[in-house]
Amino acid sequence: MADIQKQFEEFNDVVRLKQYEHNANLREKRDVILKKLKERLKVLFEERDDDLPKYTHFDQGSYKLGTGVKPLTGDFDIDVGLLFEVDRDEYRDPVVVKQWVYDALDGHTKKVEMRRPCVTVFYQNGEEPLYHVDLAVYSAADSNFDNKICVGKGKQGSPPENCIWEEADPDGLITVLTGKYSGDDWEQFRRCLRYLKRWKDLKFPTAGNAAPVGIGLTIAAYNWFYPKQKIVDNYAGQTRTDDLGALLDFANAMLCNFNLVFRDGEYAERIEAKLPVVPYGDVFEKMSNQYMTKFKEKLQKLVAVMEEAMKEADPVEACKKLQKVFGDDFPVPERDDTGAKRGPAIITSSHSA
Template sequence: MPAVQKQFEDFHSAICFDEDDEKATLREKREIILKALKENLDDDVPSFVNFNQGSYSMHTGVVPLESNFDIDVGLIFDCKKDKYPDPVALKKKVRDAVDTNFRTVAIRRPCVTVNYMSGGEVSYHVDLAIYTEGDDGKLYLAKGKENSAEEHRIWEVSDPKGLTKRVCGAFEESDQLAQYRRCIRYLKRWREVQFRGAGAPLSIALTVAALHWFRPNFGASGKPVDLLAMLDWVETMLAQFTNEYSVDDGFHLRMKVVLPVEPYTDLMAKRTAAQMQNFKDKLAALRDALQEAYDEDLPEDACKHLKKQFGDDFKIPEKSETAKAVSAAVISTGNSA
């Protein structure tokens, strides 16, 4: 196995969404939106408290390649579901309160998205997830679009804080947790590089897949070996695929990635048979590249395989003194003086 841990960690530094300037900008956008909500919501709308959720709170965010920086914010309104039997009605009030200059606002099925524009392009966006708390103490998420049919406008039980706690507490050892987060980010960037358009697995599905199946890998020296951790994880994910039968698709591949908290959703459920096959094929190609990298002698040769999967931010090193020697030591079999 070649010594490529440095290249993996350099790659992580390049893709890790941990830049103070970007985080500060997102925090500023969040605070501006929260201020606008408090000032502009109708008087009959209950008060709310907010919390961060998603990759920002889980510390698994990556610098986007083609999309834009985002932050997920939960808003828990101080009312019961009965006040808004149609949850979209509350989402409309939130939209109207934040729909001002320099922003575009859209009601999506799981949230209200506030886009900040620059040069005609979206540069940042904030997703506002709307919740109420039930008598059972559980949170309920407002789901539905503005033009959704009545049966698709629902309050769905949800546990975003519980999920964040599970992801952030997956490993007690700090070095294991750090490797786990690095590998999640590697796979998220791989997703951006390898998938174009519809059909890509959800980012949260990859995070939850790590929660289910990732295992840390450290060498005899106690140092992390991200190459082997990734290889083992991808092989385990490939082993989750099964053949299922449906009237529409006949026998087809399925892989379930189930939320470990309510509502226990299968995060891969909406993938079509073709999308699921494509996902497996791309995972298999990643597995093969990781194995080929492992089988190489020189870091620069190993990294050529990895760059094809992870993109240009995975750098190929110059030949160095760390390259494996190709000649064996000469052993004398004759008598010595």
């Protein structure tokens, strides 16, 4: 069994969205939009001679969890929550509130779109997508009689039954997810999630609901991921972080959680990833049975490749195999690098007599 933890960690360094380096840039872009939003909303409401309801913003999604991966296309994604102090009784149709955001930002870039869960502002360089900002609109808890936070779902032209305020707990979700592990275990959790997300980006079409959503993989990891160390020297009590083993166990655990269910008029094997907070819904719900089957097949393939890599004694061969599932960003070491490493010839000692 080759020791390729170093390659996994290098892979992680390449694919991860670095919160302090990369995101400083993205945060700047986010702030530009928020500034624009503030200015334009003020103008819009002044024109209508109306009072602008107060609102605040917060970070959400993988951006907040630090589980993001660099997009293959370069189309980075920024998730922002806008918490409006609006009473759901007063603004029964969330599209009205979403429309404020849309109107304020429309024309800011070439493409601004109201989608069911959010308003998205696309940044492009010519036809090349650069990044996009998803702005989800919430009704604040304090503004409602039931003290519930709700996210506005629906878009222009949707039938009224699809335009709803849906209860949500964005803070609670982050708290629950980040509370599962800490320290090195949390880091391994995040690394393995990133490997899986990169695999997803590579192996699934981007369009529609063909790919499992990132939050779904995160919830799956919350449910079924366990940190793993392998014993290097039992006598010395020495262990080594084992990302390959942890990810393999996690992928296997996901496969075990595919269950035969009856849906859309047929029996299909499906996996659920239910939110651990309100509204507790299955975030894989939108995947069709067909896409689910593909998901399972791809996972099986991933497991098979990882098992082969694990059996491989030669780290070069092991990494070559993994490159097939994780892409070219997964490093394959040079032959010269793979010989038994030796520590320095002079070290400090704790011994005395």
